Amino acid sequence: MSRAYYSDSIEAFLQRHPDHVLGILLTSSEFSVELPQRFAWQEQVRILQQLLVPYSGQGNVYFEYAVPRLGKRIDVVALIRSTLFLLEFKVGDQRFTGHARDQVWDYALDLKNFHESSHDKVLVPVLVATAAPDGLIKPEKSAIDDGVFRPLLTNERTLPLALRAVLEWAAPEQICAEEWEAGRYKPTPTIIEAAMALYAEHGVAEISRSDAGVKNLTATSAAIEKIVSDCRAGGTKAICFVTGVPGAGKTLVGLNIATKHAEKGELHSVFLSGNGPLVAVMQEALARDQVRRASEVGGTLRKTEAKSRVKAFIQNVHHFRDEYLRDGGAPSDHIAVFDEAQRAWNLEQTASFMQRKKNRPGFSQSEPEFLISCLDRHKDWAVVVCLVGGGQEINTGEAGISEWVHAVRRSFPHWHIHISPELEGNEYAARDTLKEATRHALLHADNDLHLAVSVRSFRAEHLSTLVKKLLDLDGPGAREMFLSLQDRYPIMLCRSVPRARAWIREQARGSERYGIVVSSQAQRLRPHAIHVKAPVDPVHWFLHDKDDVRSSYYLEDVATEFHVQGLELDWTCVVWDGDFRHNGSSWEHHSFVGSRWQRILAQERRGFQKNAYRVLLTRARQGMVIVVPEGDESDATRSALFYDGTFNYLSGMGFPVLA
DSSP: OSSSSEEEEHHHHHHOOOOOHHHHHHHHHHOOOHHHHHHHHHHHHHHHHHHHHTTTTTTTEEEEEEEEGGGGEEEEEEEEEEEEEEEEEEOOOOOOHHHHHHHHHHHHHHHHHHHBGGTEEEEEEEEHHHHHHHHOOOOOOOOSSSBOOOOOOOOOOTTTHHHHHHHSSSOOOOOOOHHHOOOOOOOOOOOOHHHHHHHTTTTTTHOOOTTTSSSOOOHHHHHHHHHHHHHHHOOOEEEEEEETTTSSSSHHHHHHHHHEEETEEOOOOOEEEEEEEHHEEEEHHHHHHHHHHHHHHOOOHHHHHHHHHHHHEEHHHHHHHEEEHHSSSOOOOOOEEEEGGGBBBBBBHHHHHHHHOOOTTTOOOOOHHHHHHHTOOOOSSSEEEEETTTTOSSTBBTTTTTHHHHHHHOOOSSSSSEEEEGGSSGGGGGGHHHHTTTTTEEEEOGGGGGOOOOSSOOOOOTTTHHHHHHHOOOOHHOOOOOOOTTSSSSSSEEEEEEHHHHHHHHOOOOTOEEEEOOOTOOOOOOTTOOOOSSSHHHHHHHOOOOOOOOGGSSSSSSOOOOHHTOOOEEEEEEOTTTEEEEOSSEEEEEETTTTTTOOOOEEEHHHHHHHHHHHHHOOOEEEEEEEOOOOOTTSGGGGGTTTHHHHHHHHHHTTOOOO
């Protein structure tokens, strides 16, 4: 199936009557074509039938070429000799906007990263504002030398000059058009992109990679689907645990299951998370996307209406809990997917909250036990899907996975338990509980319920392993892992926040999102203009554009582990304070109280702090810079002793140091 509305050899295209090409574009369009779009196509055909005359017999042309991950189409792809030109036309525009420049750059990056037969090609994004003033045409490679050029800014008159300037430099070989067209598209979407695609009824197979060596997400989805099917057919109830390394796609699997069973008229599934920032960002992103999709087909949908629909599907787990504290009936949902299930509250935290906030003294259930009890109200069947991240507990009162298993053993012996054998790993702190669970008559083990490889980063699938080794003080293992990925995933070390800001801006291309992340305990970064206690709105930070001072792009507001857990950026600047410091042989844990650092002695809090840095170090899809500031001996709270040990340990991993 062709990914373009119209494609042909340049030679054949030049011989076509413009109305013939326009007719194919009109009939191929999935939506009704308004007059402005019709006029834009007419102009593009006119311009290109003049522009491409010198290149007859030297390539192919593609109109409205699909880029599925971005949900958009490239106006024109011109394959000429050994070069792919990606043309974005702004017919009648008199200036080049930053948004349009990023748009065409994004197209080039998407093909480079995710289109199999474009990986080794030269891609030149070209923005054509047809009525803009003439400007200097200077082809220039990106800071990352991967064959993607910086966007060329042209008008109708200078467009021929741009093509000639590139082709004078380019290799003379001819790309085989048939081989290029046959290349597979294997995207790695962000969780926001994935949520929008799944909510729009695309399947997980359409938006996920299927590389050999990467655990196929469809296998895990299929395993859960079988559990749902068996429970529905047999009138039974089950809880299943999906485990995985950070970025392995657990949330993607959960969203896939939830969207599949969100039937029109009667909602059978709900996606729940106690992660407030994740819920807020996903609800806002999905609502905006639904409004956009409605407008594309000529309809109208108010954002408030879209938001209301989305909130029925993706909910804060605490809102779900409160609803069924008031209502003793069974939920409308037979399937509940709990994201980051290890963060559910234990009995002590739940009871304290119920007494303080709900005026319910003596509450006797942990959050996992109460949530299971809600689904247990169904007289026929129910399924609870727990998405479990190892080493992800970052806050007091988070029960970990053990409490879920305890709750079933204690109160719901008629429920089936489906687990991955990987729950025995140390990072899940559930080994003893699982030994107890083996005595549960309805226990089932399934290897397909574990996702072993991170797909967050299409450059470094094993970043999470590197971070685990680094935090576990396995220096040789971390160094070896970094050597295997350094060419694909840059990790830089720096002692200057301004230098790190400059580096991250140099690396990011198009609309690639970048931002500063820090530990919530990093309270002595204020001399570096980083105030961890300043409130940040995650919706603004993650979703707003480069011209919004509240967005991550400005590198002013910083996000902590609580804001970014479950979400991701393309590039991160991790600023490392003296709260978690290396002393030459081990980690030391501190919190800043009053006017000085105090040692953290409680083992649980130490674990939370270590996990906070695990979260921060695994947020970037494409690369990161780690800043360990210089100390200041005139300030007792920022002694060089608090920072130098950490810097030396990290530099020992082989991370290059930015001067």
